[in-house]
Amino acid sequence: xxxxxxxxxRIYFGQEVQDAIVRYNQSDNADERNxxxxxxxxxxxxxxxxxxxxxFKFTYFDYPLLDVQKDVVSFLVMNIHKYDxxxxxxxxxxxxxxxxxxxxxxxxxxxxRLKKFDDISxxxxxxxxxxxxGKLVRELMSELIVYFETEIPSMFKKRKDMEIAYAxxxxxxxxxxxxxxxxxxxxxxxxxxxxxxxxxITKVVNVLxxxxxxxxxxxxxxxxxxxxxxxx
Numbered sequence: 001x002x003x004x005x006x007x008x009x010r011i012y013f014g015q016e017v018q019d020a021i022v023r024y025n026q027s028d029n030a031d032e033r034n035x036x037x038x039x040x041x042x043x044x045x046x047x048x049x050x051x052x053x054x055x056f057k058f059t060y061f062d063y064p065l066l067d068v069q070k071d072v073v074s075f076l077v078m079n080i081h082k083y084d085x086x087x088x089x090x091x092x093x094x095x096x097x098x099x100x101x102x103x104x105x106x107x108x109x110x111x112x113r114l115k116k117f118d119d120i121s122x123x124x125x126x127x128x129x130x131x132x133x134g135k136l137v138r139e140l141m142s143e144l145i146v147y148f149e150t151e152i153p154s155m156f157k158k159r160k161d162m163e164i165a166y167a168x169x170x171x172x173x174x175x176x177x178x179x180x181x182x183x184x185x186x187x188x189x190x191x192x193x194x195x196x197x198x199x200x201i202t203k204v205v206n207v208l209x210x211x212x213x214x215x216x217x218x219x220x221x222x223x224x225x226x227x228x229x230x231x232x
Contacts, residue, residue, distance in 0.1 A: 020040035045076050145169060
């Protein structure tokens, strides 16, 4: 007897969906965009969000996973215009990363509060438990961001190193939006943002930490890091 052919499983996010996203972004007609989304994109986004939530075990949100899934889909729709098929990336890969980044940043109970650097506790202990501690920390972080924005190009010669450093800086800028985050989560996010391995990230972080300790001492001594003191 001839062997029965196996039925192909439905590919929920294939080339057809990618083409639909391209047409959606190219259209200026709201009604047309709504039809394209509802008929050709909606199912793929729903399924993508559901699969990533369960595959990567994002199970620690403090509200139902169905609502989490809806939030992820809303975020995908909000960022759909950023997808550029001319850059060669597949829509499935692009939106998978977008969804994972969203979930990492909003997983309220699975991750501990973000540690800006390993020695952040040193900064808090030095500042002390006075009523102005929060204000001082905010002032320091604000000046630190400006410092790194200015100095990163001179810290690193390789473009990839600078990309990693700027990715870390971007996370520092969004620290108020990140409720719970630990070192492992930070590395995962940076890897997805820069497509490099953990060893490479660690090398860049170590350079930033040396500068961080220097400007931290400067801040304690002068009340600001904007002085003419030379690094090392």
